[in-house]
Amino acid sequence: MLLRFQKICCIALSFAYLIPSLFASDMPTPCVLSADFGTESCRVGLFNAISGELIETCVTGYETVFPKNGFAEQNPLHWWTSFTTACHKILENRGVDNIVGMCIDTTACSVISLDDNFE
Numbered sequence: 001m002l003l004r005f006q007k008i009c010c011i012a013l014s015f016a017y018l019i020p021s022l023f024a025s026d027m028p029t030p031c032v033l034s035a036d037f038g039t040e041s042c043r044v045g046l047f048n049a050i051s052g053e054l055i056e057t058c059v060t061g062y063e064t065v066f067p068k069n070g071f072a073e074q075n076p077l078h079w080w081t082s083f084t085t086a087c088h089k090i091l092e093n094r095g096v097d098n099i100v101g102m103c104i105d106t107t108a109c110s111v112i113s114l115d116d117n118f119e
Contacts, residue, residue, distance in 0.1 A: 030100040031055065033090070035083055037106040040064065042079065044086035049100055056094055058086040 030049040035042055041061040047054055062078035090096070 028098040030098050031096055032101045032103065033087065033099050034103040035086070035105070037079060037083075037104070039107055042082040042086055044083065044090060046090050046094060046096065046099075056090050058089045060086045 032047045032049045033044065034047060035044045041059050043057060043059045045054055045057045060082040062074060062082045065073045067073060
């Protein structure tokens with residue numbers, strides 16, 4: 001799982017090598033925030049955008065409900081809560097204000113129906 005997470009982050013990091021002039025030497029080290037949503041949790045990582053070094057990670061879980069045989073359901077609000085909780089923990093621990101990119105990955109394409117209130 002960590003290998004897939006790191007591959008995804010490399011995609012997000014690659015732009016830093018393509019446009020090095022964006023990063024002045026007197027700026028704080030630019031970072032990329034990356035999230036990987038799996039079957040049971042959201043893994044968020046903070047990476048150095050220049051070196052690709054993993055700075056910090058946070059994993060937050062969410063519930064899967066099995067209403068009947070062969071069915072599995074998750075509440076999209078739990079995904080969002082898991083993601084925002086992990087991001088806040090990393091940002092609070094590191095005091096980061098220099099995020100220059102973000103990458104998000106999921107295990108599958110999911111369709112989420114919303115009403116007029118986006119719920």
